[in-house]
Amino acid sequence: MLTDKVDDELLDTAGQQLKVVSTMSVGYDHVDMEAIKKRKLPLGYTPDVLTDATADLTALLTLAAARRIKESIDAVRNGEWREWRPNWLCGSQFTQKTLGVVGLGRIGEAVAHRLKAFGISQVLYSGRSEKPEASKRLQAQFVPFDELLAKSDYVIVCCALTKETKEMFNYDAFKKMKRSAVFVNSARGGIVQQDDLVRALEDDLIAAAGLDVTTPEPLPPTSKLLQLPNCIVVPHIGSATLETRDQMGLMAVRNLEAGIQDKALPTSVL
């Protein structure tokens, strides 16, 4: 599981007879790749089958943060719902807005596709390399990270957690965003400097945030993020549909079976 750290210690403990490592996730930042490579172990993972579920949840978080759903639900529960008021709980909509996708991979593209249906008129993306085919499908534009921050109304994080992406969203990055921007992270908590996100929300550098991933996980109930009315946090449920978890489980087991039988893994990182 993504909560298990796969490192030298674990692999040494497993011993010489270890034939294969299989993670029930598409992200593998919990696996020390050097430790896997030096032992020449195959590593299985579960791409594609979770793309739709995770993209649905990311779109949901974007909509929920934009439309102030946390404050709205709290208002109903707290008896603050009185007469209809023109300016009460107004959020932002998607028509003619710009979406910025950090990491236009499988999930990033699927989220952009969904949000275009809500009226997004321009998709920008940043990353290590240009993605010509996805760009064409979405009519998206590859731009430097800073330009994406400055121009996007919605910034969604869909890249892997790596040395390069670790804490790339710090106070400086939030400062470069529009004050009306909504920030959503469904990739990995480590991509965000979380104290800086709290400060950015407190200082009104951005309008709202939606998070499926945090540091640490589980997030302690005392976390400042949970006190903020404009920050929605859900507990890493991106891929949590019955259909997807079934498929992820099957894929993970098939990778294990193949590895044990010295066959090529059906879906392997290495």
Ligand code: NAP
């Ligand atoms: P993917 O297809 O490999 O996409 C990842 C994208 O990130 C690639 O386009 C990659 O570009 C890009 N990237 C790499 N380094 C980058 C950088 N420095 N800046 C910006 N972008 C960079 O993977 P995926 O299937 O879409 O999954 C993406 C991530 O989502 C996973 O790694 C995982 O951590 C997370 N995830 C979360 C959940 C959840 O439950 N919340 C579920 C599934 C996945 P290059 O091809 O150029 O390297």
